[in-house]
């Protein structure tokens with residue numbers, strides 16, 4: 001995985017600053033105005049810890065003087081009032097800053113998800129289907145990178161506020177003892193070094209164990225059915241696969257946890273040691289100040305109070321400043337991954353797609369190998385399909401039929417050669433070509449919304465009355481089951497619909513065919529095994545209505561039902577990424593080649609020749 005290789009190399013300072021700059025810009029944009037306002041107040045509040053300590057010192061001195069009979073209670077009460085006010089201010093500020101940090105976190109999550117959706121919907125399609133590295137980055141952005149980017153402004157502001165607190169405490173403590181200040185700062189160094197190391201190891205561990213983590217989530221969903229994408233519950237139940245999944249899930253998740261725990265254990269031990277050192281030094285310093293007051297009572301008890309509160313705060317502020325800076329720069333690697341997501345090449349869609357008058361399809365010496373694969377799925381394939389022709393593509397599994405359709409629809413680009421539609425190279429005129437095509441993919445979408453929307457998604461600009469839509473559904477044989485729904489076309493269907501009113505596989509397929517038909521401006525229709533889920537009657541009906549459904553559109557029908565090839569003008573027989581035979585049904589039968597062999601095998605099975 002690329003991430004792991006990148007780990008080995010450190011980022012240059014230029015790149016670190018460039019990424020930090022970008023992150024701050026994004027983060028600034030996602031921050032709410034109220035949150036920025038609270039942060040602004042935070043700069044003033046950064047002086048409050050010192051103010052509180054100095055007031056405590058004064059209060060202690062006043063109390064001491066009251067006991068010594070040198071002062072009345074009034075002044076002490078006034079100082080106490082100020083102290084209470086300061087504490088109230090600090091508490092209110094902490095409440096507001098915690099609240100807005102939570103608001104920011106929610107905005108951050110939304111921002112990240114939006115970015116992920118934007119990226120996934122616009123990158124070149126090959127990254128979605130084939131590039132594991134891109135999917136890893138998506139998962140990573142969701143897990144960490146995005147939130148680091150969106151919170152970088154907050155991180156930077158907190159660091160700056162801590163710097164103010166650090167400087168103000170240092171100035172006050174310097175008045176007491178330079179040595180104390182130096183010791184306090186020095187004892188924070190182990191915590192800072194550990195934090196940097198911890199960040200480094202966390203990143204390495206996350207990238208290393210990400211696949212295990214993702215697999216463990218996948219297995220969990222497979223067994224629990226808690227995710228709508230896991231439609232394998234019936235398989236799992238029927239074949240009694242729970243023990244297998246449970247064992248696999250246990251192994252993978254244990255492995256993941258083991259790696260995670262090993263790192264956590266190490267960090268807990270080291271951090272405890274650093275804490276013991278810090279606390280030991282703190283107690284030592286208090287004893288030192290107590291000794292000084294004992295030797296010279298004129299210093300007053302207030303100094304003890306001042307040092308005891310400021311020492312803790314100085315240690316905290318020092319650690320927060322340095323750890324904050326170290327973490328910010330440590331997070332840059334996560335942020336880099338996030339920005340790389342944004343930099344993944346996007347599909348180029350023309351702003352003003354052309355409307356194609358004629359949409360002849362030409363594949364010229366097209367070869368194609370899927371990314372991350374070594375096998376050619378299409379091999380130097382050339383074919384011209386004239387506007388209006390009805391073509392059937394047949395061939396054994398894996399012969400390249402769907403790949404042909406995918407290249408025509410511009411989902412992938414040829415490794416070599418050219419695909420043109422109406423004279424336009426698909427690569428350069430994606431939007432124009434896609435507008436000219438309507439399609440039923442082998443894995444068509446099932447959308448959790450009304451049946452009407454499921455159909456009209458294919459052309460959102462087209463307006464249609466319910467009456468006309470019903471007519472359309474009659475052509476695809478979908479009308480009867482739609483009519484039977486409580487709300488007809490407006491019925492919400494799918495796993496999440498009220499009462500789980502889902503459609504059957506075949507009904508969904510009829511909806512997908514109607515959707516393809518609804519896109520009436522298309523000049524080409526691609527149907528990739530459009531009847532795989534239909535019952536024989538529905539299938540026969542569909543092919544009888546084939547002319548009505550496809551109209552004058554160029555039609556490419558991919559199918560394993562060889563009987564229906566009598567309804568097309570030309571048949572292309574695919575084998576091993578090539579077209580090995582072409583002609584009409586009668587010609588190919590007479591030829592006695594692969595098509596004839598497949599046809600006879602199927603006809604024999606049925607005991608008669610199917611005639612549409």
Ligand SMILES: Nc1ncnc2c1ncn2[C@@H]1O[C@H](COP(=O)(O)OP(=O)(O)OP(=O)(O)O)[C@@H](O)[C@H]1O
Pocket residue numbers: 129130370371373375376377395396397398399400401402403404
């Ligand atoms: N996303 C992918 N990544 C890598 N290889 C793929 C991918 N999709 C298909 N292939 C490979 O490309 C070749 C052609 O596959 P394709 O899906 O085009 O075949 P097909 O003729 O449509 O098969 P079927 O009749 O089973 O639908 C096969 O060897 C297949 O393994």
